[in-house]
Amino acid sequence: MSSIKKLIHITYISIESNIIFLSFAIISFVISYMLLTNTTISLNSSYINTYRQVQNFDDHLLILNNSVTYDIFYDIDSHAVFDYSPISEVMSNQIFYIDNVPYTITSNIKGVSNLYFSIGNPSNINNTYSFDKVKLLKGSIWGDNDDKIGSSVVIIDEFTSNYIYGTTESIGMTINLISTSGKREKFFVCGVVENSSTQNQLIKDLSHLDKNKNPHDYVKLQFYIPYYTYEQFLDTPDHLIDANQILFYTHNKEELSHLEESLIHYNLVNYVTQQRIEDIFNQNFKDDYLETISFIVIMIIISCTNMINVTLFSIKSRRQEIGIRRALGATRTNIYLQFTFEMIIFLLISGGIGISLSLFINMFQAYVFNNSFIILDLNSILIMFISTIIFGIIFGIIPSYKASKIKIAESLRLK
Amino acid sequence: MIVIDNGTKSYDGSQNILKDISFSINSGDMIAITGKSGSGKSTLLNLIGQLDTFSSGSLFIKGIDTAHLNDKHRSKLRNELFGFIFQSYYLIPNTSVLENVILPLYYSNKKISYQIKLELVKKQLKSVDIEDLMYKKVDLLSGGEMQRVAIARSLINNPEIILADEPTGNLDKYNSQNVFDTLNTLNKTGKTIIIVTHDDSLASKCDKILRLNNGNLEDYI
Numbered sequence: 001m002s003s004i005k006k007l008i009h010i011t012y013i014s015i016e017s018n019i020i021f022l023s024f025a026i027i028s029f030v031i032s033y034m035l036l037t038n039t040t041i042s043l044n045s046s047y048i049n050t051y052r053q054v055q056n057f058d059d060h061l062l063i064l065n066n067s068v069t070y071d072i073f074y075d076i077d078s079h080a081v082f083d084y085s086p087i088s089e090v091m092s093n094q095i096f097y098i099d100n101v102p103y104t105i106t107s108n109i110k111g112v113s114n115l116y117f118s119i120g121n122p123s124n125i126n127n128t129y130s131f132d133k134v135k136l137l138k139g140s141i142w143g144d145n146d147d148k149i150g151s152s153v154v155i156i157d158e159f160t161s162n163y164i165y166g167t168t169e170s171i172g173m174t175i176n177l178i179s180t181s182g183k184r185e186k187f188f189v190c191g192v193v194e195n196s197s198t199q200n201q202l203i204k205d206l207s208h209l210d211k212n213k214n215p216h217d218y219v220k221l222q223f224y225i226p227y228y229t230y231e232q233f234l235d236t237p238d239h240l241i242d243a244n245q246i247l248f249y250t251h252n253k254e255e256l257s258h259l260e261e262s263l264i265h266y267n268l269v270n271y272v273t274q275q276r277i278e279d280i281f282n283q284n285f286k287d288d289y290l291e292t293i294s295f296i297v298i299m300i301i302i303s304c305t306n307m308i309n310v311t312l313f314s315i316k317s318r319r320q321e322i323g324i325r326r327a328l329g330a331t332r333t334n335i336y337l338q339f340t341f342e343m344i345i346f347l348l349i350s351g352g353i354g355i356s357l358s359l360f361i362n363m364f365q366a367y368v369f370n371n372s373f374i375i376l377d378l379n380s381i382l383i384m385f386i387s388t389i390i391f392g393i394i395f396g397i398i399p400s401y402k403a404s405k406i407k408i409a410e411s412l413r414l415k
Numbered sequence: 416m417i418v419i420d421n422g423t424k425s426y427d428g429s430q431n432i433l434k435d436i437s438f439s440i441n442s443g444d445m446i447a448i449t450g451k452s453g454s455g456k457s458t459l460l461n462l463i464g465q466l467d468t469f470s471s472g473s474l475f476i477k478g479i480d481t482a483h484l485n486d487k488h489r490s491k492l493r494n495e496l497f498g499f500i501f502q503s504y505y506l507i508p509n510t511s512v513l514e515n516v517i518l519p520l521y522y523s524n525k526k527i528s529y530q531i532k533l534e535l536v537k538k539q540l541k542s543v544d545i546e547d548l549m550y551k552k553v554d555l556l557s558g559g560e561m562q563r564v565a566i567a568r569s570l571i572n573n574p575e576i577i578l579a580d581e582p583t584g585n586l587d588k589y590n591s592q593n594v595f596d597t598l599n600t601l602n603k604t605g606k607t608i609i610i611v612t613h614d615d616s617l618a619s620k621c622d623k624i625l626r627l628n629n630g631n632l633e634d635y636i
Contacts, residue, residue: 005529006521009517009521010518010521010522013507013510013514013518016509016510016514017507017508017509017510018509019509020509320505321507323505324505324506324507325507325518325522326466326490326493327464327466327493327499327505328493328494328499328518328519328522328568329490329491329493329494329495329519329522329523329572330490330522331486331487331490331522332486332490333487334490334522407467408461408466408467409458409461409466409467412461412466412501412505
């Protein structure tokens with residue numbers, strides 16, 4: 001204990017006697033720490049933000065194709081409802097594109113913002129999963145035969161019926177769709193179903209946006225047509241094969257697997273489930289993690305090299321002082337410990353200042369720019385701080401050893 | 416007390432700075448080492464004070480052959496047996512008088528409390544009449560005051576031998592006389608004083624004069 005007290009006193013005198021010079025050393029260390037902290041924060045922020053993005057997939061699919069992003073809503077109630085159309089394009093031009101093939105929408109479906117198709121399973125016609133949970137209000141679901149031959153029948157929801165015809169009594173009415181290739185199809189309404197919860201939720205949510213506007217102007221009109229019909233109407237069922245991938249996320253695992261089967265069966269798309277995204281992310285994270293660690297280690301080594309240089313320079317300029325101390329009875333060990341202890345103190349002081357400054361600047365930046373991308377992960381900063389001190393001590397061995405080896409008589413001759 | 420036998424010193428195998436020097440110093444002696452610049456006076460003092468080692472020959476201090484001492488033992492000798500006074504004072508800048516004088520106590524193996532250390536410092540400062548300067552920064556002191564601080568520091572561990580390298584070299588006549596009087600008084604208390612000096616009048620006041628000429632021992636009277 002008394003040895004430590006002695007060391008503290010000796011180091012205090014040493015620091016006091018070189019305060020101006022050592023201030024520069026501290027500033028240099030502070031800058032190193034700030035760089036390290038900033039790097040740690042930005043790497044952590046990048047990682048955590050990416051992770052958040054993965055976590056934020058919510059009940060919808062994304063198709064990434066030819067750099068165009070399509071939203072595909074997965075309606076849990078009706079299981080198999082897709083929306084292939086980029087909303088903005090439909091809204092502005094009354095034309096929607098499916099894999100760069102333009103389609104127009106007939107005028108009697110004014111205001112259509114999205115087009116929905118149902119997918120039936122032709123290999124198992126009896127599998128009527130598409131409408132299992134949808135309550136039929138009027139008419140009927142198309143039959144197996146309709147699915148086989150691709151009848152031009154359509155089921156619409158309550159809202160769509162009201163929107164287009166002003167009533168839910170729309171059985172037998174027609175809806176026309178024309179593709180730009182000139183193919184025209186007249187669809188007969190065979191059933192009206194209850195609004196899906198998604199639809200209802202959408203109406204509810206959007207009604208808050210602009211109270212002066214009819215919420216119905218925002219929401220989607222839903223059309224359900226048999227899968228074969230959908231294939232014929234679109235000329236080819238292979239249009240989605242070009243899709244690079246579907247990113248799929250739903251909380252409903254059962255429905256997910258159901259839909260996956262369907263997608264695999266038709267070889268429609270390459271799909272990626274949320275699990276797969278997480279797997280990819282975890283793998284990427286492992287790579288990133290190693291990259292991050294390597295980067296931080298390099299930064300620490302650079303900082304420590306800086307520390308070595310500063311300390312070596314300090315020792316060179318303090319040779320006479322070391323000579324005086326040795327003449328007064330300091331052993332080599334005393335000198336070695338003094339310089340090592342000095343190094344630890346500098347690292348602690350400059351670490352404290354550097355990290356605090358860096359945190360403050362980052363927090364200020366986050367506050368001013370309202371930037372949620374800056375994430376202050378204190379754990380990694382703490383690990384970095386401790387590891388830098390350990391590295392500092394290890395890297396301090398060389399300068400401290402050099403200091404202890406200085407020849408007394410020679411150092412005292414220095415002016 | 417100090418016996419040097421055929422002591423030779425050269426740096427990096429070049430020309431010998433000291434050549435086959437042999438002499439002895441008794442306890443309580445007051446010796447002046449004189450000679451021209453470059454004659455090896457300071458080197459000899461450094462060798463005696465264990466700041467350096469002979470290239471060949473032997474040096475016995477209180478019967479101990481110093482050639483076989485390790486760093487710890489040499490440091491102990493420097494700390495406890497020798498007190499150093501230098502021409503350039505060699506005070507640690509930007510620190511107080513107290514911090515300079517107390518430093519050898521920190522390097523000592525004696526287990527004494529800070530309060531006792533403080534008392535010892537006060538006592539030494541009082542003995543050289545600068546007690547009131549204890550908390551003053553050494554950079555603000557005059558040459559004479561600095562040398563007195565250096566003397567106080569050299570005496571703090573109550574050494575038996577005082578090694579003074581040109582102690583009056585940077586001082587005016589009045590302060591030089593003061594420093595010499597202090598050394599003389601110390602000698603009278605039984606301490607061995609070895610002074611390196613150019614000043615013949617100062618040397619003549621010592622008991623013995625050891626004259627060096629180009630690394631050779633010319634006279635020892």
